[in-house]
Amino acid sequence: MKKFRNIRNKKKRIPSKYLLAILSTVCVLALFISLVFNINGGPLNMVAGYVFVPMQKGINGAGAWLSGKANDFKTLGEVLEENKALQEQVDELTSQLNNTKLDQYELDSYRELLELDDQYAEYEKVAAHVIAKDSGNWFSTFTIDKGSKDGIAKGMNVIAGSGLVGIVTDVGPNFAKVRSIIDDSSNVSAMVLTTKDNFNVSGSLQTMNEDKLLPFTELRDENDEVQMGDPVVTSYVSDQYQQGILIGYIYSIEENPNNLTKSGTITPVVDFQHLREVLVITAIKDTGEENIKQGSTDTQE
C-alpha cells in the first residue's frame, strides 16, 4: 500500500530541476515582454489589485489610527505654545496674502492681455492615499489606492502639497505604481524660476540618505545669477512632467571642472518620509506631435 502511494506521488510531481527551468524561462520571458512591449503585469495587475489592495488599505488605516492616537498624547502646553506661534504666523501670512492678492490682480490682467490663460490653467487633480511603500531599501516607489477605474493612467504626475512627488509608472484597476523623484533611477528636467535656466535633477539614494537632498547637473549659468534658495520647477522641455510644478529650492552650487556647467543640490519641498495623501494630475504631458498639430490649427484660426 505504501509503495503504491509513493508511485502515485511520483507520477504527479514534476522534478524540481525541471520546475526551476520552466519557471526561469517564464520569468525571462516576462522580463523580455515587459522590456520590449513596455507592458507591466497586465492581467496580473488586476488579480493582485483586487486581492491585496483592500488588505493594504486596511492595514494602513490601522496604522493611521495608531499614530493618530499617539498624537493625542501631545501635552496641552505644547499645543498652546504652538497655537501662539501659529497665531503670529497667521497675522504675518494674512498681510502677505493681501499683498499677493494685489499682485495676482495685476498678473491676471497682464495674462489676459497676453492670452496666456490656458497655459497656466489649473490642472485637474485626483486625490489618493499612499497604501504601500517599496518592500526593498534600494528604490523609492510606492502604490496609491486609485487606478485606471478612477481615470489614472501611466505617465501622470503626482504632487503633494505644492511640490512634485513623482510619476505614475504603472496602473492596475484599483491601484497605481508611482516612482518618486528621489528614486535612484529618476530624472527630471527642471528649470530655475529666477533665471529660466534648464538643468537636470536626478534622484539619488546616497545624497537623499545623507542629507535629504537631490543632486542636479548641467546647469548653464554663465553670469553666476543662480543663487542658493532659488526655487526650482519642472521645465517646459520635459516630456514627462507638466510645466511649472515646484520641485524644491537650490541648496548648494558647484562649478564643474569643465567651467561650462554647474552642479549642486536641491532641497525638495515634499516630505517623502511621511507621505500619506497625494494628488494625481489627470493630464498627461502633450507629446511633440500633438503640439505641432495644435500649433498648426492655431495658425489656421
Place this chain on the structure above:
Amino acid sequence: MRRKIVLFIIITICFLLQCTVFQSLSFAGIAPNLLIIVVSAFGLMRGKKEGLLVGFFCGLLVDIFFGFYLGVYALLYMYVGYINGLLQKRFFPDDIKLPMIMIGVSDIACNLLVYFFMFLFRGRFHFLYYLKSVIFPEFVYTMVITIFLYFILLKVNQWLEKHEKRRAKKFDV
C-alpha cells in the same frame, strides 16, 4: 490543500507587513526583508521545490507592486528558495544556526545582486557606501526579525507536517 492556503496566508501577511507597517517602523530608512526570511526558511524546511515555488510567488508580488519589469524579483527569489532547498538534508529544526546563517547569506546575496545589476550598471560606484548604508543595516535588521519570525514559521510548518502525516496514515489504513 491546507498547506497551500497556509502558505498563501503567510506570504500575504509578510508582504503586507513589509510594505506597510515595517516601512513606518524603519530605522534610518531601512526596513527588514521579511519575504527573504519566508523564502529561505521554507527552502530549508521543505526542500528545493517548495522553496522555489514560495520564492517565485513572493518575487512576483514584489514585481507586480514595486518592480520595474515583471520577473526580476521572481527570478531572484526563486533561486534563493532553490539554493536554500539544496541544504534541506543538513537542516534540523532545533538548530537555529543554519537558518540564521542561510537567511543572512540570502539577504546579502540578494542585495549584492540588486546593487550589481541596478546600481553599478548605472554608474553608482560607491560600493562601500551602499554596503554601509543599505546592505549591512538591512542584514542586521533582518537578522533581528528572523529570531522571532523563524520560530513562528517553524511551528506553522511542524503543525502542517503533523496534519499531513495523520492524513497519510488514514489513507494507509
